[in-house]
């Protein structure tokens with residue numbers, strides 16, 4: 263069975279959501295990344311001891327974008343991955359990777375107060391990233407156009423968490439409308455509840 267390495271309140275959330283959207287059977291493996299970090303043996307699965315990771319058919323897949331593309335194509339019958347030749351595939355691939363390669367590091371740089379010019383780092387400037395995401399979501403209901411795809415579990419998770427929870431992403435009408443569309447999805451609602459309950463059950467996060 264597919265194994266999903268997960269920790270609540272983490273970047274594993276989008277993959278958790280995607281697995282529920284796909285409706286596949288999977289075994290959740292809890293990884294304790296807090297305190298001293300994940301146990302050393304977890305490095306055999308994820309070399310930096312980060313979540314998420316998955317194991318499927320004897321292969322380990324790490325990195326959110328790779329996991330997303332792998333799952334979308336492997337479980338293509340769910341219809342969440344535009345196929346090769348589908349015009350929506352370009353935006354689908356772009357936004358799945360953009361989330362990890364540009365949006366996430368540009369936000370981290372902003373939070374850390376990093377002072378730099380675009381050419382210093384491959385992810386470029388925070389303002390350019392915000393303008394790009396805002397332009398795209400003003401013109402499209404979803405990452406790949408007019409339909410929900412696996413890319414939205416990644417871009418959507420990032421926007422939901424950083425705009426509504428950590429509040430580091432500015433509230434923009436296009437972001438809010440996107441979040442409202444995504445939060446109506448039963449799989450999102452299920453996973454948000456489960457992830458929260460799992461986080462609250464952790465000794466370090468009890469309130």
Ligand SMILES: N[C@@H](CCC(=O)N[C@@H](CS)C(=O)NCC(=O)O)C(=O)O
Nearest residue numbers: 272273295299311312313314325326
């Ligand atoms: N590049 C990884 C990053 C994942 C990541 O940053 N995970 C964090 C949780 S939000 C983590 O596991 N941190 C634990 C640690 O660094 O020890 C991916 O996109 O899958």
